Amino acid sequence: MAAPQLLALRGIFKRFGAVQALADVELEIRAGEVVALVGDNGAGKSTLIKVIAGVDAADAGVIEWDGRPVQITRPHEAQALGIATVYQDLALCDNLDVVGNLFLGREICRAGVLDEVEMERHTLELLDTLAIRMPSVRLPVASLSGGQRQTVAIARSLLGEPRLVLLDEPTASLGIEQTAQVLDLVDQLRERGLGVLLISHNLGDVKAVADWIAVLRLGRNNGFFNVMTTSQEQIISSITGATDNAVTRRKAPGWEVER
Amino acid sequence: MSRPWPLPLPLRRNRTGGPDRRPPSGQGAQNPLRALARRFHSGELGAVPVVLGLVVVWIIFQSLNGHFLSPRNLSALSVDIVGIGMISTGVVFVLLLGEIDLSVGSVSGLAAAAFAVLNVNEGVPEGLALLLTVLAGTAIGAIHGFFFAKVGVPAFVVTLAGLLGWNGLMLSLLGASGTINLDDKGLVAMLTGFYFTHVAVAYGLAALGTAGYFLASYRDVRRRRSAGVPTRSQREIILRTGVIAVISLAAAYVLNQFEGLPLALLIFLVFLVGLDHVLLRTRYGRMLFAVGGSVEAARRTGLNVDLVRISVFMVSGTMAAIGGLFLASRVTSATQTSGAGNLLMNAIAAAVIGGTSLFGGRGRTWSALLGVLVIQSIASGVALMGVQPAVQFMITGSVLLVAVVIDSLSRRAQRAHGRV
Numbered sequence: 001m002a003a004p005q006l007l008a009l010r011g012i013f014k015r016f017g018a019v020q021a022l023a024d025v026e027l028e029i030r031a032g033e034v035v036a037l038v039g040d041n042g043a044g045k046s047t048l049i050k051v052i053a054g055v056d057a058a059d060a061g062v063i064e065w066d067g068r069p070v071q072i073t074r075p076h077e078a079q080a081l082g083i084a085t086v087y088q089d090l091a092l093c094d095n096l097d098v099v100g101n102l103f104l105g106r107e108i109c110r111a112g113v114l115d116e117v118e119m120e121r122h123t124l125e126l127l128d129t130l131a132i133r134m135p136s137v138r139l140p141v142a143s144l145s146g147g148q149r150q151t152v153a154i155a156r157s158l159l160g161e162p163r164l165v166l167l168d169e170p171t172a173s174l175g176i177e178q179t180a181q182v183l184d185l186v187d188q189l190r191e192r193g194l195g196v197l198l199i200s201h202n203l204g205d206v207k208a209v210a211d212w213i214a215v216l217r218l219g220r221n222n223g224f225f226n227v228m229t230t231s232q233e234q235i236i237s238s239i240t241g242a243t244d245n246a247v248t249r250r251k252a253p254g255w256e257v258e259r
Numbered sequence: 260m261s262r263p264w265p266l267p268l269p270l271r272r273n274r275t276g277g278p279d280r281r282p283p284s285g286q287g288a289q290n291p292l293r294a295l296a297r298r299f300h301s302g303e304l305g306a307v308p309v310v311l312g313l314v315v316v317w318i319i320f321q322s323l324n325g326h327f328l329s330p331r332n333l334s335a336l337s338v339d340i341v342g343i344g345m346i347s348t349g350v351v352f353v354l355l356l357g358e359i360d361l362s363v364g365s366v367s368g369l370a371a372a373a374f375a376v377l378n379v380n381e382g383v384p385e386g387l388a389l390l391l392t393v394l395a396g397t398a399i400g401a402i403h404g405f406f407f408a409k410v411g412v413p414a415f416v417v418t419l420a421g422l423l424g425w426n427g428l429m430l431s432l433l434g435a436s437g438t439i440n441l442d443d444k445g446l447v448a449m450l451t452g453f454y455f456t457h458v459a460v461a462y463g464l465a466a467l468g469t470a471g472y473f474l475a476s477y478r479d480v481r482r483r484r485s486a487g488v489p490t491r492s493q494r495e496i497i498l499r500t501g502v503i504a505v506i507s508l509a510a511a512y513v514l515n516q517f518e519g520l521p522l523a524l525l526i527f528l529v530f531l532v533g534l535d536h537v538l539l540r541t542r543y544g545r546m547l548f549a550v551g552g553s554v555e556a557a558r559r560t561g562l563n564v565d566l567v568r569i570s571v572f573m574v575s576g577t578m579a580a581i582g583g584l585f586l587a588s589r590v591t592s593a594t595q596t597s598g599a600g601n602l603l604m605n606a607i608a609a610a611v612i613g614g615t616s617l618f619g620g621r622g623r624t625w626s627a628l629l630g631v632l633v634i635q636s637i638a639s640g641v642a643l644m645g646v647q648p649a650v651q652f653m654i655t656g657s658v659l660l661v662a663v664v665i666d667s668l669s670r671r672a673q674r675a676h677g678r679v
Contacts, residue, residue, distance in 0.1 A: 093620075094552050100549075104545070
């Protein structure tokens with residue numbers, strides 16, 4: 001493991017009223033690695049993303065960035081560190097074209113006038129670097145497919161040149177080919193040396209693209225697995241918390257007979 | 260933020276496998292006819308329906324009455340559209356956010372009354388009175404915007420209150436007499452009374468406008484070429500310039516047949532070009548479209564949504580005041596009926612007929628010009644035929660309905676197209 005440690009969470013606690021959403025959570029992400037964050041509904045995945053993105057600050061715990069403890073209490077503090085977040089509901093403006101969406105809020109101007117040529121050039125360059133194919137960057141994003149919209153949202157997060165990208169369910173509600181496009185893009189991010197934290201419900205996607213799998217269960221760490229050496233059953237049992245699940249039950253009788 | 264994305268890049272994998280049949284990003288230069296067909300299919304109709312509608316209206320009225328397309332009538336039309344057109348241009352800004360401003364009629368009437376009281380009754384110099392009146396419109400818009408954006412009252416209700424309240428203020432300003440006549444030779448009277456009678460002015464401006472458009476397009480193409488970005492084909496630029504040249508020179512010819520270029524029309528065109536520039540070429544305009552497209556997305560990007568919301572009502576109030584002055588100029592007086600009647604509905608209808616969406620996020624200032632041309636053409640044609648205004652209302656109502664239906668259908672087409 002030569003890659004330097006990018007982000008580390010140590011003993012993160014977060015409580016919403018009576019609900020302990022996160023308890024003593026640890027997580028490490030290195031540059032050039034894709035870490036998948038999995039867990040059942042309500043396991044605290046989204047809460048953890050929000051803590052890292054600065055949307056909801058943690059109650060207790062230490063966040064280390066490049067090995068140094070940092071404070072992240074607001075979204076722009078996370079952005080300033082180099083953490084980009086792509087939320088599940090994309091937050092794109094349907095009526096603006098791809099260029100307009102990518103540069104929304106950070107338009108390039110020349111003498112007070114939008115420099116469309118320069119912005120379009122950057123957009124084409126960026127999409128080309130990421131091997132994203134788009135019918136035209138001048139189409140309103142409303143006319144793009146779900147996968148293309150997702151890639152636009154991810155590409156937009158990259159304009160700020162982040163070092164860590166948080167992806168919240170990027171392949172939810174996408175078709176097979178579109179999912180493949182997005183997973184290709186995640187590969188590209190890794191090859192660029194970015195750290196990626198990917199939330200997903202789909203273990204197939206996770207196994208295809210992630211290097212490590214961090215499992216949350218009821219707001220606590222419930223395992224950190226290397227994708228190469230871990231079986232799907234192990235991960236599922238870790239997610240559900242069942243050492244006694246459908247799979248083990250089927251195996252159990254055979255084992256008893258043998259004995 | 261203008262840091263370029265660092266380029267060196269890694270090998271590319273294509274998980275989908277096989278050749279990608281889609282064209283690479285940004286290959287925009289397609290067959291123009293096919294591009295048009297695709298735009299139709301996906302519901303981006305732009306100005307096509309309203310231009311067709313205008314042509315139909317003109318053909319019908321010309322066949323009913325030979326004087327309709329006479330230089331005298333068209334010249335009068337070109338001045339008549341300015342008052343409502345200015346108001347409608349302001350309404351376009353509000354509609355872009357998907358909101359509505361019902362107070363513009365009352366504000367325009369109030370502006371006329373305020374100018375008359377300041378200038379005629381109080382003896383304030385014309386220039387100063389004009390400035391104060393326009394600024395009052397801006398301030399009124401700011402009040403509406405504040406209650407809408409900061410307090411959270413629906414725009415519909417805020418501006419409905421404005422519609423009643425500002426109309427009341429106008430009536431109390433005008434006092435018992437109810438009518439204040441403006442100076443026949445004054446600045447405001449000149450707004451719609453002055454014509455550039457020399458033929459060279461109209462032709463010169465038409466040529467200048469065309470040349471300006473061509474040069475701007477040409478420079479854009481050269482920059483795009485040097486940046487290696489897809490660009491409009493040469494043929495398309497020549498075609499567009501040709502269309503602009505034909506329309507502007509024909510307009511200049513017709514206007515010169517009568518009294519020349521009206522000052523009012525020139526001012527209106529300057530406003531349209533200027534505000535169109537603001538909408539399409541400035542950061543502020545981009546913010547406006549973003550908020551009109553998705554408030555949540557705009558907010559998460561860090562845009563100041565409240566400020567944008569207040570600002571559109573300020574634009575709308577300002578333009579309503581300016582439009583009110585042009586309307587007062589046409590009758591050289593401020594009366595109790597200023598800004599009353601169906602002025603408000605016509606101003607909103609003009610923007611919608613011209614192609615600005617009621618649902619926000621889609622529209623341009625030019626839709627105010629096209630829409631108001633349609634509405635005033637109907638009014639003028641009906642007046643020429645000597646029929647009751649009842650007919651005019653019914654025709655305008657039908658046209659508005661058609662426009663809104665087109666808006667809704669194209670929106671639905673876009674939705675359907677959005678989910679491939």
